[in-house]
Structures are given as C-alpha cells and as structure tokens.
Amino acid sequence: VERLHTLLRDAEQTGRPLVMGIVNVTDDSFSGDGLKGDTAAAIAQAKAQAAAGADIIDLGAESTRPGAAPVSFQQEIHRLVPVIEALRHDLPQTLLSVDTRNAGTMRAAAVAGAHLINDISALEGEGSLDAVLRTGLPVVLMHMQGQPGSMQQAPQYADVTAEVRDYLAGRIAACRAAGLPRDRILIDPGIGFGKTVDHNLALLQRLQAFRLLGYPLLVGVSRKSFIGAIAREADAQRRLPGSIAAALWAAQQGAKILRVHDVPETMQALDVWQAMSRGGLEAEKF
Numbered sequence: 001v002e003r004l005h006t007l008l009r010d011a012e013q014t015g016r017p018l019v020m021g022i023v024n025v026t027d028d029s030f031s032g033d034g035l036k037g038d039t040a041a042a043i044a045q046a047k048a049q050a051a052a053g054a055d056i057i058d059l060g061a062e063s064t065r066p067g068a069a070p071v072s073f074q075q076e077i078h079r080l081v082p083v084i085e086a087l088r089h090d091l092p093q094t095l096l097s098v099d100t101r102n103a104g105t106m107r108a109a110a111v112a113g114a115h116l117i118n119d120i121s122a123l124e125g126e127g128s129l130d131a132v133l134r135t136g137l138p139v140v141l142m143h144m145q146g147q148p149g150s151m152q153q154a155p156q157y158a159d160v161t162a163e164v165r166d167y168l169a170g171r172i173a174a175c176r177a178a179g180l181p182r183d184r185i186l187i188d189p190g191i192g193f194g195k196t197v198d199h200n201l202a203l204l205q206r207l208q209a210f211r212l213l214g215y216p217l218l219v220g221v222s223r224k225s226f227i228g229a230i231a232r233e234a235d236a237q238r239r240l241p242g243s244i245a246a247a248l249w250a251a252q253q254g255a256k257i258l259r260v261h262d263v264p265e266t267m268q269a270l271d272v273w274q275a276m277s278r279g280g281l282e283a284e285k286f
C-alpha cells in the first residue's frame with residue numbers, strides 16, 4: 001500500500017498520471033504447449049512495458065470483453081501465479097496488479113506477491129470483499145452494469161454519471177463498513193462495461209464528479225470500442241491515436257492512473273502533454 005501511495009503522491013505533485021500496462025495471460029496458446037508459451041510471452045510483455053516506464057502492470061487471465069466466456073478461478077490461478085512470481089523477481093521496481101473477480105484468485109495473487117487487486121465487479125463477488133480485507137492489499141472498485149457476456153446488449157441509465165457515481169459511493173461505503181481503510185480504495189467508472197458510446201462520453205466529460213468522491217481515479221479507455229465507433233476503426237489494434245487522445249483527456253480531468261496497452265506511446269504523449277500542462281520541462285537535459 002505504501003509504494004502505491006508514494007507513486008500516487010508523485011502523480012499529484014507532478015500532475016502526471018501513473019501508467020498501468022495491460023498484460024493478458026490468456027490460454028489461446030500459439031505454442032500449443034498449454035501454458036509455457038503464454039507465461040513466457042506475458043513475462044516478456046510486462047518487462048517491455050516496465051522498461052518503457054509503466055508504473056504498474058495489470059495481469060489478467062479472464063478476457064472480460066463483451067461476450068467472453070468466464071474462466072474458473074483455478075484456471076486463473078494456474079495462469080497468473082507463475083507470472084506474478086517471475087515478475088516479483090524480475091521487476092522489483094514495478095507494482096503488480098491482478099485483474100480478477102474471484103476471491104480465490106485474489107488470495108493466491110496476494111500470496112504470490114501482487115500489490116493491487118483490480119476488480120471489475122467492485123468486490124461484489126462471493127467472498128471477495130473478505131478476501132481482499134485479509135490480503136491487506138489496495139483494490140480498484142470499478143462500475144459495471146450487468147455481466148461481460150451480456151452487458152452491451154441494452155445499457156440503460158436515467159443519468160449515467162449520477163448512477164455510476166452513486167454505485168461507487170455505495171461500494172465504498174460497504175467496503176469501509178467492512179473495515180477496508182480509505183488508503184486501500186481506488187475507483188473507476190468502468191468505461192465500456194455496460195455503457196453505450198454516449199454513456200462513455202458522458203462519463204468522460206464528467207470525470208470530475210468521481211474525483212469528488214475523494215479516491216484516486218483509474219480510467220481505462222485503451223483501444224475500446226467507443227473509440228472505434230467515433231473514429232470508425234473496427235480493428236482494435238489500429239485505435240492508438242484515439243486511445244492517446246482519450247487518455248490525455250482523462251489525464252486533463254484528473255485521472256490518477258491510466259490503464260493502457262501501448263505504454264511507450266502513452267509515455268511520449270504524457271511527456272509532451274505534461275510539458276505544456278504544467279509549464280516547463282521537468283529538469284530534462286538534452
């Protein structure tokens with residue numbers, strides 16, 4: 001928790017958000033050897049993101065893309081633990097986050113050395129709030145309407161910003177009442193999780209509403225389909241300019257952590273944005 005708060009204080013002082021690199025430890029193994037190929041690939045990707053300046057690496061084993069099939073927590077653990085253990089050793093300066101909804105995975109990830117739990121279901125899963133309490137780790141509470149398999153069919157809100165904010169306020173209250181200290185809570189509006197394009201845009205336009213809750217704000221826009229809709233780009237791998245634009249907007253609105261696929265490109269964009277938004281280079285010598 002201390003290391004995360006040191007980074008968050010730096011972010012506050014420099015006005016530059018932290019960068020969280022995304023690493024998926026999936027099982028669609030190209031090598032056909034089940035997992036070894038995917039473990040090695042995930043470790044290599046995490047190392048590259050850390051070398052490019054990522055402050056945090058977010059490791060996920062369950063694709064929570066709309067329509068994705070759920071993954072058992074045993075399978076999640078089987079995929080994630082080797083990667084966490086390797087990165088704890090190889091990347092001692094980089095915080096490791098685990099993207100999971102499962103209490104069992106949270107416990108195993110903490111034992112393996114993860115520093116942060118990133119839960120798209122805001123600790124609503126069976127036993128997950130208790131599991132996180134016992135791990136001592138900080139947690140990202142994210143809003144999602146419905147479930148990944150069906151959440152994009154008919155997202156529905158009277159006032160998306162108010163409803164997402166009130167949901168997060170409720171989850172914060174529940175976690176605090178269960179004994180989770182303030183300094184172990186981060187929040188996230190869940191861009192793309194049960195939202196139309198217009199819902200996502202409304203949330204991004206009103207990110208300040210979430211800062212009023214008083215917790216560090218994490219935002220994930222990288223390569224998401226609302227960017228594809230706006231820019232008419234069906235291929236997620238070709239949404240980098242739009243992802244950078246949305247990330248800088250979120251930074252401008254006070255997001256403290258940006259969750260991204262493209263770390264070097266985001267770092268360069270933040271370098272230039274920071275030079276102008278805070279005035280003057282940060283003692284850079286050419």
Ligand SMILES: Nc1nc2[nH]c(SCC(=O)O)nc2c(=O)[nH]1
Binds near residue numbers: 065
């Ligand atoms: N906290 C948090 N966790 C996430 N996990 C994913 S998976 C879908 C994708 O990357 O397109 N998105 C997010 C996000 O926005 N926030």
